[in-house]
Amino acid sequence: xxxxxxxxxxxxxxxxxxxxxxxxxxxxxxxxxxxxxxxxxxxxxxxxxxxxxxxxxxxxxxxxxxxxxxxxxxxxxxxxxxxxxxxxxxxxxxxxxxxxxxxxxxxxxxxxxxxxxxxxxxxxxxxxxxxxxxxxxxxxxxxxxxxxxxxxxxxxxxxxxxxxxxxxxxxxxxxxxxxxxxxxxxxxxxxxxxxxxxxxxxxxxxxxxxxxxxxxxxxxxxxxxxxxxxxxxxxxxxxxxxxxxxxxxxxxxxxxxxxxxxxxxxxxxxxxxxxxxxxxxxxxxxxxxxxxxxxxxxxxxxxxxxxxxxxxxxxxxxxxxxxxxxxxxxxxxxxxxxxxxxxxxxxxxxxxxxxxxxxxxxxxxxx
Amino acid sequence: xxxxxxxxxxxxxxxxxxxxxxxxxxxxxxxxxxxxxxxxxxxxxxxxxxxxxxxxxxxxxxxxxxxxxxxxxxxxxxxxxxxxxxxxxxxxxxxxxxxxxxxxxxxxxxxxxxxxxxxxxxxxxxxxxxxxxxxxxxxxxxxxxxxxxxxxxxxxxxxxxxxxxxxxxxxxxxxxxxxxxxxxxxxxxxxxxxxxxxxxxxxxxxxxxxxxxxxxxxxxxxxxxxxxxxxxxxxxxxxxxxxxxxxxxxxxxxxxxxxxxxxxxxxxxxxxxxxxxxxxxxxxxxxxxxxxxxxxxxxxxxxxxxxxxxxxxxxxxxxxxxxxxxxxxxxxxxxxxxxxxxxxxxxxxxxxxxxxxxxxxxxxxxxxxxxxxxxxxxxxxxxxxxxxxxxxxxxxxxxxxxxxxxxxxxxxxxxxxxxxxxxxxxxxxxxxxxxxxxxxxxxxxxxxxxxxxxxxxxxxxxxxxxx
Numbered sequence: 001x002x003x004x005x006x007x008x009x010x011x012x013x014x015x016x017x018x019x020x021x022x023x024x025x026x027x028x029x030x031x032x033x034x035x036x037x038x039x040x041x042x043x044x045x046x047x048x049x050x051x052x053x054x055x056x057x058x059x060x061x062x063x064x065x066x067x068x069x070x071x072x073x074x075x076x077x078x079x080x081x082x083x084x085x086x087x088x089x090x091x092x093x094x095x096x097x098x099x100x101x102x103x104x105x106x107x108x109x110x111x112x113x114x115x116x117x118x119x120x121x122x123x124x125x126x127x128x129x130x131x132x133x134x135x136x137x138x139x140x141x142x143x144x145x146x147x148x149x150x151x152x153x154x155x156x157x158x159x160x161x162x163x164x165x166x167x168x169x170x171x172x173x174x175x176x177x178x179x180x181x182x183x184x185x186x187x188x189x190x191x192x193x194x195x196x197x198x199x200x201x202x203x204x205x206x207x208x209x210x211x212x213x214x215x216x217x218x219x220x221x222x223x224x225x226x227x228x229x230x231x232x233x234x235x236x237x238x239x240x241x242x243x244x245x246x247x248x249x250x251x252x253x254x255x256x257x258x259x260x261x262x263x264x265x266x267x268x269x270x271x272x273x274x275x276x277x278x279x280x281x282x283x284x285x286x287x288x289x290x291x292x293x294x295x296x297x298x299x300x301x302x303x304x305x306x307x308x309x310x311x312x313x314x315x316x317x318x319x320x321x322x323x324x325x326x327x328x329x330x331x332x333x334x335x336x337x338x339x340x341x342x343x344x345x346x347x348x349x350x351x352x353x354x355x356x357x358x359x360x361x362x363x364x365x366x367x
Numbered sequence: 368x369x370x371x372x373x374x375x376x377x378x379x380x381x382x383x384x385x386x387x388x389x390x391x392x393x394x395x396x397x398x399x400x401x402x403x404x405x406x407x408x409x410x411x412x413x414x415x416x417x418x419x420x421x422x423x424x425x426x427x428x429x430x431x432x433x434x435x436x437x438x439x440x441x442x443x444x445x446x447x448x449x450x451x452x453x454x455x456x457x458x459x460x461x462x463x464x465x466x467x468x469x470x471x472x473x474x475x476x477x478x479x480x481x482x483x484x485x486x487x488x489x490x491x492x493x494x495x496x497x498x499x500x501x502x503x504x505x506x507x508x509x510x511x512x513x514x515x516x517x518x519x520x521x522x523x524x525x526x527x528x529x530x531x532x533x534x535x536x537x538x539x540x541x542x543x544x545x546x547x548x549x550x551x552x553x554x555x556x557x558x559x560x561x562x563x564x565x566x567x568x569x570x571x572x573x574x575x576x577x578x579x580x581x582x583x584x585x586x587x588x589x590x591x592x593x594x595x596x597x598x599x600x601x602x603x604x605x606x607x608x609x610x611x612x613x614x615x616x617x618x619x620x621x622x623x624x625x626x627x628x629x630x631x632x633x634x635x636x637x638x639x640x641x642x643x644x645x646x647x648x649x650x651x652x653x654x655x656x657x658x659x660x661x662x663x664x665x666x667x668x669x670x671x672x673x674x675x676x677x678x679x680x681x682x683x684x685x686x687x688x689x690x691x692x693x694x695x696x697x698x699x700x701x702x703x704x705x706x707x708x709x710x711x712x713x714x715x716x717x718x719x720x721x722x723x724x725x726x727x728x729x730x731x732x733x734x735x736x737x738x739x740x741x742x743x744x745x746x747x748x749x750x751x752x753x754x755x756x757x758x759x760x761x762x763x764x765x766x767x768x769x770x771x772x773x774x775x776x777x778x779x780x781x782x783x784x785x786x787x788x789x790x791x792x793x794x795x796x797x798x799x800x801x802x803x804x805x806x807x808x809x810x811x812x813x814x815x816x817x818x819x820x821x822x823x824x825x826x827x828x829x830x831x832x833x834x
Contacts, residue, residue, distance in 0.1 A: 005804040007552035013811050014555045018381045018432075023820075024376060058368070058409040064371040081817035087571075090769040093823075108762070153765050216621055222418050238825070 002005035023072045031068065036076075036199050036233030038277050041067040076236035084237070090152065092134045095235045098150045101187045102231040102239055103142045110361050117363035118167035121353050124307065125171055128343075129351045132305070135207060136165065137174035138313050138360065139192065144183035160357060170354070174207040176200060186242040189229020190358070191280055194223065194314040195245035201318035209352050210302070212322030219247035224274045224282065226287060244279055246271075251297045254316050260290040260342050268293060268317050283313035289333035290342055293317070298324035303348035307331060322342035323350075332359075335367040370567050370611045373734040379406065381674050387619065396518045399619060403523040407486070414485035416453055422517040424451040425495035426510065432502045433440025433509035441503065448499035456492045459484050464686035476790075487527030489683060491520055492760045493650055498534040499710060500654055507535045514566065515796070524615035528608045530626035530646035531543045537621055538651050544620035554617030556810055563813045566820045568777045572600035576736075579725035587756055590749040594729045596770065599777045604645070630779045631728075635712055636718035647683070651676050666769065673705075674698045682733070689743045691733045698719045700727060739776050 005044060020161045033040050045051065045060035060335050069075065091097060094105045125134055147154035157177070165173060185195040190199075201214035226241030257266045266285055273281040284291060287310060304319065305313050307329045316326050327343060334342075359366070368375050383402040390398055395692030408415045428448035431760045435441040463479045498519075501507045504749055510516040521539055525532055579585070579593040606735045609626035630642035640648055656676045674695065681694020702711070712720050730747060749756050779785065792798045 003799070003803055004548065009807045010552040010555050011548060012726055012808060013807050014559075014814070015381075015384075015735075017811065017814055018377060019385075022381045057410050062372055062374050064380065066822060069373055069818075071375075072719075072822055075815075075819040075822040078816065079823045080818060082819070089691070090570075090765065121781075151765070151768070153762060161811045179620060195651075289404045316413045349787045 009280055021070065023052060025065070025068065028068070028070045031108045033277060034067070034072070034233070035277065036073050037230075038230060038233060038237070047249070074205060077238070080236040092236070094236065095231060096151075096152055097237065097356040098146050098237070099233065100239055101142070101146065101174070101182065101185075102229075102235045102237075103146055104231060104234070105153055106141055106143045106358055106361060107147075107148070107153040107155055109160060111159075112159055113363045114163045115167060116358050117156050117355065117360045118164050118367050120170055120280065120331070120336070120363065121322075122169060124339075125355075126352075127336070128339060128345045129305070132345065133209060134170075134351040135172040135174050136164070136168065136355075137176050137204065137207075138355065140177050140180060141190070141356055141358045142182060142185050144177070144320065144357065145180075145185075154163060155361065157357065160360060164360070172207070174352075176203065179203050185246075186227065186229045188227070188232035188235075188239055188242050189280065190231060190356075191229070191314065192310060193242075194247055194318070195243065195273070196284070197318055198247075201315055204315070204319060204322050204352065204354075205322045208304070208322075208352065210322035210350070212300075214318040214321055217249060217318075217321045219249050219303065222246050222248060222269075222271070224279065227274075227279050228282070229276065244274065244282060246282060247318065250322065251295060252297055256294045256296075256316075257284060258292045258294065259285075259288060261288070268320075280310070280313070282327065284316065286310075286313070287330060287333060288328070289330050290327070291326055292327045293320055294325050295320050295323060300324060302350065303327070305329065305343065305345070305348050306349040306354060307351065308354040309356055312354050313354075315354070331366040332367075337367075368406050368715065370608070371562060371570075372443045373818070374409075376562075376818070381410075382619070382621075383510050392650075395619075396514050397680055399412050399522060400514055400518045400685055403521040403526060407521065411486050412506075414483075414488075414637055417459070417485045417488065418491060418518075418521060418765045421452065421455065421491055422520045423497055424448070424626060425520060426513050428499050429502045429509040429516070430454075430511070432499055436505065437505075445499065445503045448497065449501075452492050452499070456488055457465055458489060461686045464623065477723050482769050484586050490531055491526060493531050493647075494520055494534070497531070497650060497654065501533070501535055507538055509751040510521075510538075511535075511543070522616070522621070524619070524621075525612040525623060528607050528612070529604070529644075530612060530623055532646070533650075536624055540621050546620045547736070548627045550620065554614045554619075556614070556806070557617065558611050558614030559810045559814050559817075560608045561612075562611060562817050564607030566817045566824075567813075568773060568780070569600050569604035569822065570820065571773055572603070572770070572777065575766060576600060578766060582762055582763050584754060585749055585759050586758060586760040586763045587730075587752045588748065588759045588767065590746060590756070592767055592770075594733050594750060596642070596774065598682075598725075598729045598732045599781065601732060601735075601775065602627070602781060603777060604646075612799075628782050629781065631725065631778075632721075633724050634717060635704055635709055635724055636697060636727060637709065639724055640697065640701070647680070648710070648755045655679060670702050673702055677701065688740050689734055689737050692740070693731055703705060721805055 002027055030043060031041050042060070042063040043056055044064055047057060051057040051060070071335060080092045083092045091105055098102055098103065137244070140157060143154055144157055146152065155335040161177075175333070179200050180192070184200075184233055185192050198214045200278050205212055205214065222245065224246070227244035232239060232241070248269060252268050257268055258264075268284060269282055270285055271282055272288065273279070278286060280286065284293075293316060298320075299320070301324050302322065304326045306316055306319070306322045306326055308316075309330065309332065312328055312330075316328055320326060327348070329339065330345075368379060375494070379402075383398070387395060387402075388396050396439055404419070407418055425448070428451065431444045432441065432448060442606035459482060463481075466477050466479055469475060488530075498507070502509050510519070519534060519537060521533075522532075527568045542751040547583065575596045576593060579589055579596075582589065597815075606627040613623045621633070624646060626644060626646050628642040628645065630639050631640040633642055656672055659672045659675065660668050661672060664672075678691060678692070679689045680697070684690045684693070698710075700815065714722065730750070733746045733750065734743045748754065752758070793802055
């Protein structure tokens with residue numbers, strides 16, 4: 001038989017919680033975006049009889065009530081805490097932490113996707129780049145350094161590079177795996193840290209046959225703090241933020257970035273974007289389909305086509321010392337079919353495909 | 368609408384509870400009916416009419432059967448009620464199955480019906496059937512108040528996934544029921560426990576099942592991990608739903624029957640089915656098995672009756688061959704146990720009897736969960752290493768480690784041990800006083816944790832919604 005005091009306490013607490021959150025959710029203003037998850041949040045669905053009777057109104061309302069729930073991030077943190085620390089689950093929604101480094105599982109190896117990427121590279125090479133010195137490089141994701149040795153699932157990276165090698169015969173390969181370590185990546189983000197990429201830039205320039213070296217250029221370090229990377233929000237746990245460092249000098253500050261889509265000019269670094277949804281947008285304004293960096297100080301007339309994912313945004317400025325212009329192509333946002341309409345390939349001497357292992361393993365996003 | 372959704376917990380429930388508690392007694396059923404119709408409408412706007420039609424049909428047939436009782440038309444009225452109850456279920460649930468098999472058998476190309484299964488139809492159909500049959504048998508009086516009857520059929524706590532509540536169980540509570548703080552508190556506790564079972568355990572194990580199904584590197588260990596996790600998942604999913612239904616019912620003054628009684632502590636499959644989905648088992652026993660003669664009509668008819676009941680039980684769960692096979696699988700084992708196996712089992716150690724029960728239940732749920740017969744067979748073969756499936760792999764070991772605590776918690780939670788431990792502690796006076804604070808605090812923590820899981824998660828429908 002339940003004690004009456006206990007009954008009363010149970011009822012009061014339950015009523016307080018369900019009514020409290022109902023009123024709280026009703027009273028709290030709706031948010032446009034989730035800063036931690038970097039996405040727009042669902043809005044109160046518009047009412048119509050058609051939506052009501054199709055059931056769409058209620059399913060949209062469910063999404064809205066999930067997205068706009070008060071203290072949402074705190075609740076997500078609570079869940080992550082329980083999953084990691086009480087239920088001892090190794091990851092939460094694929095996110096795991098090792099020594100303060102947040103990472104996302106990249107598993108399993110999708111061989112079809114890797115083959116698709118290889119075919120894509122071959123196709124673009126055959127279509128546009130046969131007369132250009134062309135190389136490709138693969139950037140290991142953080143799992144390469146962390147996953148296997150800490151008991152997390154890891155793809156077979158040698159199998160991945162092997163598949164690329166077997167299926168790409170006419171494009172030279174630049175091996176970056178040995179040039180990088182886990183310290184070269186942000187702790188809370190997927191990307192590499194530009195501050196630690198001078199050696200990688202030198203390696204690429206050398207392999208491309210370019211005499212210039214990033215290490216010969218003098219850079220000024222500019223720090224932006226605190227940098228909460230994309231994994232930070234997904235992890236929903238407390239972790240120390242990174243410092244986003246960008247390297248600049250007079251050449252980079254005078255360089256202009258032409259956006260082929262909008263027809264406008266911008267700068268290489270846009271520190272004002274640091275407070276936006278994705279602070280990594282500081283580099284080349286974030287994801288853009290087609291950009292050309294023009295280097296007015298270049299002693300040569302050598303052009304580079306950099307076909308890349310988001311990792312390319314932070315290394316491109318370091319390669320600029322060796323080029324008069326670098327055109328960056330993001331095939332996640334522009335189809336390879338129409339590149340010829342935007343780019344005169346005869347103006348370029350070098351081309352580099354630069355993709356992370358994550359992109360190769362999910363290559364169907366490449367158009 | 369799902370119980371395990373933010374919109375139910377923090378919109379629907381508080382509003383309904385507030386109105387229900389405020390309105391005078393005579394309006395309470397009306398409010399419950401309106402709320403239940405709205406609840407159903409939220410999930411299945413188009414099929415509300417089917418449910419309402421079932422209410423009207425059941426109500427009118429109850430009156431007709433009552434009027435014809437003992438007369439010439441009594442049987443006809445009963446047959447009519449069965450026809451109008453079963454008809455929509457057959458149409459919505461089994462037409463495509465029949466067409467598919469007809470096409471397969473005769474090589475025809477008859478198009479399938481483009482219809483979805485109305486949520487909960489298998490449950491509310493059985494409730495209406497039990498009512499009209501009970502009226503015919505004279506076990507209950509016909510309900511003359513349509514609001515009360517429709518409230519019984521559509522009552523949102525048990526509308527869409529049971530338990531199958533017989534009319535006789537709630538007959539008196541429909542007309543007058545007592546609302547007490549003891550009932551309400553007990554209902555709240557039960558509801559939160561059910562919610563936690565569903566959201567924290569069943570959904571988490573469901574993730575593991577999804578990972579397995581998508582995996583390209585299945586190993587024998589992974590097959591067993593999948594089988595074990597699904598067996599536990601379906602228990603927590605369905606018993607969690609039943610707990611929520613029973614808890615919500617109690618909040619509103621109803622006392623629904625128990626639907627699960629720690630099935631995994633059984634020592635035979637016969638015992639398992641006395642403890643699993645009790646409301647369905649007793650329904651088939653009372654309305655199919657016993658009317659067919661039960662075990663009193665000779666061995667051959669007895670075995671036939673078992674096979675009929677289990678064929679129907681499997682078919683009730685789904686219009687696919689694997690469900691039928693699943694039912695017949697149990698028919699075979701229950702027959703064997705009744706004929707000789709139970710006697711053999713009694714002679715072996717208790718531990719071995721548990722292993723026997725768990726093994727065959729686990730295999731049965733692999734059959735149950737497959738997407739078609741081919742997948743079922745492939746999964747069962749995989750459990751035994753066929754064809755050439757490796758024993759272990761990195762993926763299976765990773766997920767075994769990652770899910771070991773929750774599997775352990777779930778396994779212990781599926782036994783009476785936690786309940787016994789709590790009761791033991793409460794029997795100590797000092798602890799019992801402390802429990803006044805501790806028990807509600809644990810419940811609040813669980814409710815907040817469930818909220819956290821829901822806020823971070825996505826849509827997770829109950830497994831039993833498809834039945």
